[in-house]
Amino acid sequence: MPGLSPSEQLLIGLSRLGQAVRLSAWHNAGPTKLTPLQSDILLFLDGDRRPRRQGEIVTALASTAPTVSDAVRALAGKDLVDRQRDPADSRAVTLVLTEAGRTEAARLATIPEPLRAALDGLGEEDVAAMLRGTTSMIRILQQWHAIPVSRTCVTCRFYRPDAHPGDLRHPHHCAFVDAAFGDVDLRLDCPDHQTADD
Incomplete structure (x- = not known):
């Protein structure tokens, strides 16, 4: 159809x-x-x-x-x-x-x-998937200069994507706090953000 x-x-x-x-x-x-x-x-x-x-x-x-x-x-x-x-x-x-x-x-x-009720209706896997997708979309929109660069993990110099490939729950690494984290922990606004070089 x-x-x-x-x-x-x-x-x-x-x-x-x-x-x-x-x-x-x-x-x-x-x-x-x-x-x-x-x-x-x-x-x-x-x-x-x-x-x-x-x-x-x-x-x-x-x-x-x-x-x-x-x-x-x-x-x-x-x-x-x-x-x-x-x-x-x-x-x-x-x-x-x-x-x-x-x-x-x-x-x-x-x-x-x-909004809290709507968010509470989501499981952790759904939240992680939505954060991952939203973060990816924001990054592409920023590359196209369609929106301003915000303080997201993926635009931060401390972000190391997939640095821990053997850890499915915590594949990424934040060099600022020196800790592994997963998609559910991706930040779209982080006060410790420092913009990465292109």
């Missing part, structure tokens, strides 16, 4: 999951009524607490400078983000979370119940 290919069906499924995550972000706006972009900015700043320039956020979130500038202005108005002069360049501004911003980021990092 003719119809969509499995790859096309998968793309539809990924689109539906993206909708669920976005709707969840709107429903999880919290007391400060955060937009999804504002939530993403808080989580980005919380993931790496060094002072970050606004341009880094634009790149990391694949947004535009005016859109991020408006979101940062709103976050500063809500006392969630503090803007400071960059000591290395007095013309530049860096951003850090305030104490209230860190509290709000911690709230946002808690997976909402509908």
Whole structure:
């Protein structure tokens, strides 16, 4: 029976999951009524607490400078983000979370119940397969410059894929922590990430 290919069906499924995550972000706006972009900015700043320039956020979130500038202005108005002069360049501004911003980021990092229920319905093998597939797709999209480079295992200089071929559960190796790990442990956002050479 003719119809969509499995790859096309998968793309539809990924689109539906993206909708669920976005709707969840709107429903999880919290007391400060955060937009999804504002939530993403808080989580980005919380993931790496060094002072970050606004341009880094634009790149990391694949947004535009005016859109991020408006979101940062709103976050500063809500006392969630503090803007400071960059000591290395007095013309530049860096951003850090305030104490209230860190509290709000911690709230946002808690997976909402509908998404938690969906994830809990998966077995470890399904999670590992989905992480492996998602990581592979992200890497290819990054190579095509379709999305910004993110802090994934496969783009990290510490990642050693299939370094332990005899260990089916833990075939990969992380040189940062010097430990073997499996597909179920692949990270799509790691604070210890250092971009590998091409």
